[in-house]
Amino acid sequence: MVVEFSCPRWALGLAVLALCLSLLWGCAAESPPNASSPGASRLDLVKSRGQLICGVSGELPGFSFVDAKGQYSGLDVDLCRAIAAALFDDPQAVQYRNLNAKERFTALQTGEIDILSRNTTWTISRDTVTKLEFITIVFFDGQGLMVRANSNINNLEGLRNAAICAQNGTTTELNLSDQMRKRRIPYQPVTFEDVNATFAAYEAGRCQAITADRSALITRRTRLSQPKDHRILDLALSKEPLAPAVLDGDSQWFNAVKAILFALIEAEELGITQANSSQQPKDNATVQRFLGGEGTLGSDSGLTNDFAARAIRHGGNFGEIYERNLGRQSAFQLPRSQNNLWNQQGLLLSPPFR
Ligand SMILES: N[C@@H](CCC(=O)N[C@@H](CS)C(=O)NCC(=O)O)C(=O)O
Numbered sequence: 001m002v003v004e005f006s007c008p009r010w011a012l013g014l015a016v017l018a019l020c021l022s023l024l025w026g027c028a029a030e031s032p033p034n035a036s037s038p039g040a041s042r043l044d045l046v047k048s049r050g051q052l053i054c055g056v057s058g059e060l061p062g063f064s065f066v067d068a069k070g071q072y073s074g075l076d077v078d079l080c081r082a083i084a085a086a087l088f089d090d091p092q093a094v095q096y097r098n099l100n101a102k103e104r105f106t107a108l109q110t111g112e113i114d115i116l117s118r119n120t121t122w123t124i125s126r127d128t129v130t131k132l133e134f135i136t137i138v139f140f141d142g143q144g145l146m147v148r149a150n151s152n153i154n155n156l157e158g159l160r161n162a163a164i165c166a167q168n169g170t171t172t173e174l175n176l177s178d179q180m181r182k183r184r185i186p187y188q189p190v191t192f193e194d195v196n197a198t199f200a201a202y203e204a205g206r207c208q209a210i211t212a213d214r215s216a217l218i219t220r221r222t223r224l225s226q227p228k229d230h231r232i233l234d235l236a237l238s239k240e241p242l243a244p245a246v247l248d249g250d251s252q253w254f255n256a257v258k259a260i261l262f263a264l265i266e267a268e269e270l271g272i273t274q275a276n277s278s279q280q281p282k283d284n285a286t287v288q289r290f291l292g293g294e295g296t297l298g299s300d301s302g303l304t305n306d307f308a309a310r311a312i313r314h315g316g317n318f319g320e321i322y323e324r325n326l327g328r329q330s331a332f333q334l335p336r337s338q339n340n341l342w343n344q345q346g347l348l349l350s351p352p353f354r
Pocket residue numbers: 057058059060099100101119120121122167169170171172193194195212213216217220240242
């Protein structure tokens with residue numbers, strides 16, 4: 001006997017709808033827990049989470065380094081703390097994600113992190129193809145080369161047929177090949193995904209030289225067993241403007257972070273420090289507008305009007321952040337030079353807060 005199963009069209013329609021809804025639900029459950037829904041700004045997501053998720057390296061002293069106790073420090077870390085201080089009045093409201101060079105962009109693209117604050121060079125293709133939005137340059141760097149102090153290598157010519165260690169997924173790898181090709185110098189690139197493997201290979205003598213951002217060479221040299229046995233060559237293979245970045249296409253989040261990071265630079269220019277931020281003159285309109293005593297610069301950016309005051313009160317202005325992590329109060333003693341303010345012969349400049 002053949003049993004005929006007749007199904008009214010509306011029932012079929014309902015079944016299809018139910019299937020689609022369950023599939024959609026399944027997909028939503030698979031998506032990264034921190035990704036914003038389309039149209040919503042990450043600013044709201046971060047505020048409702050009550051914490052900032054910040055992508056760093058964790059392996060680069062002075063910029064972002066995590067010690068044996070799990071404590072983070074460095075310029076890139078302090079920028080995340082300043083954002084958390086501005087948003088939550090709490091510089092500790094940050095979760096860090098350690099990312100190597102290759103992982104860093106995917107972490108932004110999948111929504112795993114809110115901001116990448118990790119010695120990343122601003123390039124045009126990272127803006128377009130990788131879909132990042134760079135906030136502002138926080139460290140003007142250039143690519144360098146380190147060799148053994150007792151070698152007689154002083155320039156790129158001295159590296160003819162040499163093995164040169166570098167980390168892959170970086171601008172470093174590409175700049176080296178461009179510079180060597182331009183000079184027709186044959187060499188052997190030895191690349192690794194992991195920064196520790198890269199430096200270990202150099203230290204073990206697998207390469208005659210190692211190349212990275214100059215700042216990275218200076219700070220990582222302090223972790224070699226005999227730092228004095230290594231010499232950084234007096235040359236720059238490229239320009240490496242390092243800038244934190246968010247994902248493209250969310251202008252509200254981009255503008256909020258931009259206001260906070262520029263506030264650190266502006267505070268330095270205005271002479272507002274961690275120590276004096278709460279004793280600023282009430283009759284100075286520029287200062288009052290900046291600190292939120294007057295006007296709506298903060299709320300216009302989706303922040304509280306005192307966002308800059310919060311950031312400075314907790315962590316100081318850009319100069320203070322620089323000095324404690326890389327400058328005079330640090331082990332590295334890196335002079336400000338081009339990383340000083342525009343009116344101090346440097347290149348750092350904030351747009352006016354008005
Ligand atoms: N600024 C360059 C290089 C950045 C980079 O990843 N440098 C390595 C060399 S020291 C590094 O920081 N590695 C740390 C890590 O992988 O955690 C870029 O953006 O491509």
